Amino acid sequence: MAPALLLAFLLAESTAGQFVVTGILQACESDSDCQTSGHGGCCARWNPSASTNVCKELGNEGDLCHVAASQLPFPFSGRRRFWRCPCGEDMACIPATPGSMVGACV
Structure with a gap:
């Protein structure tokens, strides 16, 4: 997706979803796109309801x-369904409460 199209999409979503766009985002299809573009990190959804990955x-x-999300390998060759990347090296995602799917990197 061209950067201009991504920016237009995000501006359109910002008026509907009431969120602010800051910084430059790189659209992606997989973690390897982020690695080869120099952005590093993972390729995850822009926000919980968006279909665009950045x-x-x-x-x-x-x-x-x-x-x-932390149970998927990194780098992952497919499309992540979550809007958060896995925790960095030597860290794990510990659930906030037993059985919770949301936690914190420790």
């Missing part, structure tokens, strides 16, 4: 994470 940083200590 390059995002791996989770840092204390960041929110998805327990299921």
